[in-house]
Amino acid sequence: MYKITRSPWVMHYDGSSCNGCDIEVLACLTPVYDAERFGIINTGDPLQADILLITGGINTQNAPVVKQLYDQMADPKVVVAVGVCACTGGVFKDCYNILGGADQVIPVDVYVPGCAARPQAIIDGIVKGIGVFQERLEKMEKGESLTDNKKAEETAESEDK
């Protein structure tokens, strides 16, 4: 079995965040936290990314964008929601245009709470995500279906309708 865990490439998407969490995501890459130690690279390209980091809530405008980014990523893939906004909608939850957390449009695997989430927590979340990632790869190599996540099926169904 191939160990895929050493090279998680992350793509960061900023939903409707206040930029607090985005700064913290970037802080992970600075010399202080140096996420590259674990092979974590912040790539801007969905086709080559393994982990989708979402900060900020989902609103009516960015929902299709997030969905498309997720669809463009190759399996196995993992979604990490960073900050309470991405988890639930956070302080913006009741705004007229906010749909809620990232799990409103795509299946989220790891929730990193915090306002703003601390860099340590973000790296921890990514490392948790790597575990999910390895599981998915093993499933994929055995030929099992990856869409065990009910959410994914639900969203797919609702789109069919």
Place this chain on the structure above:
Amino acid sequence: MISGKLISAICYVLFAPLIGGLIDGIGRKISARMQRRVGPPLLQPFYDLGKLLHKDPVHVAPSQNFFMMSYLFFIVMTGGMMFLGMDILMCMFVLSTAVMFLYFAAVVTGSHYSAIGASRELLQMVAYEPCVLLTCVAFYLVRGSFETAEIIKGDVSPIVYLPGVFVAFIFILTIKMRKSPFDISTSHHPNQEIVKGITSEIGSRNFGIYTLAEWYETVFLLGMVALFIINSNPWSILAAVVVIALVYFLEILIDNTSARVKSDVMIKVSWAVTLVAAGFNILVLIFFLG
């Protein structure tokens, strides 16, 4: 003698990815240290490649697979021909052909970002090609042959005659390796203005092939640097390794200390350096040798 050449070519095909990946890993480590980071493990590039090859193969257009395989094939052929002791001018033409396949792999996707990256790749070619040709000509003037097997045979290293050409070649090496400030077609670092440029629409597995081709290319290009140093004395090979290490360190230093320039600046500067350093060197050479 023929078998010796064949062995070196086979060694290139087999071991260039190992050496290229290791060089990449060392480069990333040194970069990290320059930025006061710990940096990834030395074998990180191999982990990355392994992962890329294990992901679900996605392609934007089916022909991409063919173009990327051809790209890899022609890059391997370029280096193979050089280590076989064949015509260096021919190697460079094959290398240009390889780049053409990469260009097509990017433009068949219809994505704006990769199309811009692809056209910038052509601009990069425009920037470095004159110097590459002049380098080949300079080797011919010194050794009377385009064949690498003959070039490495003289008593004195070619660099003694060709210091200007060497400087110009090192300059365009930065363009060829797509390192900052000339990483305009694609970048090793993320989030540039055209996403990942020419490699934007290249899916995981094809990106693995691209990485592999890049390692072959690195070894080929550093082999070109070695041609400047190697002579009939076996110790010159050691000297060549030292020079390669210095050149690579310099490339990383430049990569870490400079910001990306615009393409027109790149063409102007690289042509100027080519004309002044390599052109002047060759004129002097013709004057004294001819």
